[in-house]
Amino acid sequence: MLPIQDCLPLLQTPKKIFITTHHKPDGDAIGSMLGLALYLRKKGHTVTAVSPGEIPDFLEWMPSVDTMLNYEATPELGAEALKKADLVFCVDFNDYNRTKHLEQLLSDAPQPKILIDHHLFPKPYWDYGLSIPEKSSTCEMVYDFINLAGDNALIDKDIAACLYTGVMTDTGSFKFPITTAFVHTMVADLINRGLRPTYIHEAVYESWTTARMKFLGYVLIERMEVFHKYGSALITLSRKDMNLFNVQNGDTEGLVNYPLSIKGIKFATLITERSDEIKMSFRSKGNFDVSNFARLYFDGGGHFNASGGRTKTSLTETVTYFKKILTDIHPK
Ligand code: 5GP
Numbered sequence: 001m002l003p004i005q006d007c008l009p010l011l012q013t014p015k016k017i018f019i020t021t022h023h024k025p026d027g028d029a030i031g032s033m034l035g036l037a038l039y040l041r042k043k044g045h046t047v048t049a050v051s052p053g054e055i056p057d058f059l060e061w062m063p064s065v066d067t068m069l070n071y072e073a074t075p076e077l078g079a080e081a082l083k084k085a086d087l088v089f090c091v092d093f094n095d096y097n098r099t100k101h102l103e104q105l106l107s108d109a110p111q112p113k114i115l116i117d118h119h120l121f122p123k124p125y126w127d128y129g130l131s132i133p134e135k136s137s138t139c140e141m142v143y144d145f146i147n148l149a150g151d152n153a154l155i156d157k158d159i160a161a162c163l164y165t166g167v168m169t170d171t172g173s174f175k176f177p178i179t180t181a182f183v184h185t186m187v188a189d190l191i192n193r194g195l196r197p198t199y200i201h202e203a204v205y206e207s208w209t210t211a212r213m214k215f216l217g218y219v220l221i222e223r224m225e226v227f228h229k230y231g232s233a234l235i236t237l238s239r240k241d242m243n244l245f246n247v248q249n250g251d252t253e254g255l256v257n258y259p260l261s262i263k264g265i266k267f268a269t270l271i272t273e274r275s276d277e278i279k280m281s282f283r284s285k286g287n288f289d290v291s292n293f294a295r296l297y298f299d300g301g302g303h304f305n306a307s308g309g310r311t312k313t314s315l316t317e318t319v320t321y322f323k324k325i326l327t328d329i330h331p332k
Pocket residue numbers: 022026092119280281282299300301302303306307308309310
């Protein structure tokens with residue numbers, strides 16, 4: 001993979017650009033995709049931003065979200081945009097399999113591909129790119145890319161809102177150790193460009209439905225198990241639970257973090273029963289590497305303190321398997 005500055009000559013003349021991100025996108029995925037799209041449009045390029053699937057409700061307010069395609073809903077439009085593109089940007093993922101239904105199309109696409117991502121162990125698929133696991137978020141890296149191109153002055157309040165969203169969500173609101181002084185310097189710059197942080201915090205974190213709040217109460221009382229011996233806690237959600245509370249897309253976001261507020265809990269897991277797989281989310285505080293844990297036992301990966309994985313077995317089998325691993329490895 002060539003350094004990302006080597007792709008800048010390709011952007012000297014107007015291009016058709018396809019940008020995508022990972023399946024089940026979060027704030028950093030959509031923030032980096034839309035922030036980059038808005039910037040590249042300002043540079044005179046024609047940009048199509050394509051999410052592999054639907055986006056959570058708490059991101060529906062984002063600037064230019066209405067210009068984005070949902071590949072799952074309109075695969076023919078997404079495929080056409082990719083076919084017509086001169087260049088492809090991939091943000092916030094580093095393995096085509098993270099895009100689910102787009103995987104084959106992306107790997108077959110002949111155009112030059114550019115990666116901007118902060119996950120560990122990138123696949124060697126990209127022609128140009130930035131892959132820096134020490135970065136707080138892909139949004140921080142899009143900010144770096146814009147500056148590298150000498151275009152800081154093009155960052156307006158909409159681009160700032162997109163980039164801030166990803167940094168805010170990936171740093172747990174500027175709390176995780178990955179929140180460097182540079183992150184705060186970047187945010188200061190975004191505020192100078194018209195960013196309204198309070199508006200974004202409210203839009204993302206304080207726009208719950210009553211049903212979602214009650215679901216949280218139910219989950220913490222009925223579905224959370226705490227294993228103090230292992231400094232660990234587990235939340236298990238069945239389809240039945242989610243149907244009972246009519247759980248919407250995005251309503252389970254952040255659930256996995258709650259047990260980490262219990263004194264002594266350093267490793268939290270959320271197991272969710274989906275229609276096609278069992279989805280695992282892992283979070284840790286301190287020196288327990290959940291990226292490695294996800295890769296070793298659950299066909300996944302991610303970051304040192306936040307990762308995900310999956311199984312193809314049943315919910316009950318997954319829970320049993322998980323508890324067996326917990327007793328075997330004694331994370332505490
Ligand atoms: P989440 O629990 O929110 O799905 O994922 C937490 C973090 O791990 C996110 O940064 C996400 O992109 C990453 N992640 C989740 N699942 C996988 C996976 O299967 N492979 C890799 N490499 N990263 C993952």
